[in-house]
Amino acid sequence: MFRRLVSGELIILQWRRSQSSKCLRLLSCNSVIGPDRGQDLSREERTVPTERVRLVHTHIGPADNTFVGYLFLVLTRTKFTKQKRVCKVILDRFDQQYGQELGPLWPSARAVLLNPGCWQYGVMLNRFAAVSEVKQRLQGQGFVSLLPHTDLPLNSSLCFIHPSPVRYPSPPHRQGQLKPYYLMNAASLLPVLALGVEEGDRVLDLCSAPGGKALAILQTADPALLCCNEMDPHRRDWLAKTLESFIPQSLSSTVTVSNQDGRIFGQSEAGMYDKVREENGHVFWLFSGPGGEQHGAVRLRERARLPTLQTQLLRSALAAVRPGGVAVYSTCTLSRSENQEVVEAVLNTCPGVELQDLEEELALPLQEHFTFTPLGHTPSLGHTPSLGLLVVPQQGQTWGPMFLSRIKRIY
Ligand SMILES: C[S@@+](CC[C@H](N)C(=O)[O-])C[C@H]1O[C@@H](n2cnc3c(N)ncnc32)[C@H](O)[C@@H]1O
Secondary structure (H helix, E strand, O other), rough: OOOOOOOOOEEEEEEEEEOOOOEEEEEEEEEEEOOOOOOOOOOHHEEEEHHHHEEEEEOOOOOOOOOOEEEEEEEHHHHOOOOOOOOOHHHHHHHHHHHHHHHHHHHHHHHHOOOOHOOEEEOOOOOOOOOOOHHHHHHHHOOOOOOOOOOOOOOOEEEEEEEOOOOOOOOOOOOOOOEEEEEEEOHHHHHHHHHHHOOOEEEEEEEOOOOOOHHHHHHHHHOOOOEEOOOOOHHHHHHHHHHHHHOOOHHOOEEEOOOOHHHHHHHOOOOEEEEEEEOOOOOOOOEOOOOOHHHHHHHHHHHHHHHHHHHHHHHHHHEEEEEEEEEEEOOOOOOOOOOHHHHHHHHHOOEEEEEEEOOOHHHHHOOOOOOEEEEOOOOOOOOOOOOOOEEOOOOOOOOOOEEEEEEOOOO
């Protein structure tokens, strides 16, 4: 029944059934084998869905039954998750839409999106925590820096990626210590790089939860202010927890959390920010959750409302920018109506703004890591730059989907 443990597996001792019979509440852990040898279980790992837990050995404790010890082997998520079911109604819609919009790139992007086993993960190091050990471990496992040879004004240790779908474990929670790294889709760094925050900037992250890009902004520069806004109260709490886990207390007056409707935020703080980031695209999950196909149909109806919301949010973001400042609009969707068409609508109706080119600044230096799709130019609008960059996931470069566009306020 026993076998040799491999890197990434955990040995867990002692457990008790929690309220929900679907979960096992882990009480203690005697050791962790693999990259995080000897560390406590992170908070996220303490409640483990039963399908991830396999009994290897049972030891019945003393006769009074006050203690029952079990030895479990918990396999890493990718190895032991149930087969996911694809939501057919969403997949059919994607086939129809993206077959047209992306042409020959769609079948290969589709294959990646449908196969979580091939997804790559980025590891962003936290400059506010001690990271030298993690960095060494990453390099030892074949992770490489995403930005070693570019002219981008950033430290080269910001984010590590692996050419294969190696999933680094979630960062451990240690009482009183900041988390050393954040797991992310490496394409999420692109809007942050496009924003180009500089020391002393006043920055607004208009739709900020769960906070990955706000953290990334703080890894790249020391702004005078980073206001992280999130309208949904639960997600706002999640955002606050993320910031608390990664950012030192000493930054609490620099990094603030607010809870306004992003559609009116810009007008209420007009011209107050140097850099504003707006992101509201939703990844339309191809896999069925509870509710299956029916839920998929509801999501598709909600999706139809997104371009209007996104246009309102982008206008608001631009209102918050001072003359000379920039807004970066990003989404994690491939959909033209939520990407190029939103940018086009805003450029057509907002006076005093100008689209900026990201091709030379980002697409060229990073093309070895990301598959950027040409989006074409819009001479009818008099814009020579393309409306933005679109990162399409491909085998071996599974980053994305991610769209980004940068607009400068002239007056
Ligand atoms: C795609 S997520 C943002 C991800 C985030 N930027 C990150 O990198 O972690 C979009 C967020 O926008 C929020 N949102 C939706 N409508 C909003 C609005 N009107 N005002 C502010 N936030 C809004 C959603 O609740 C959601 O948390």
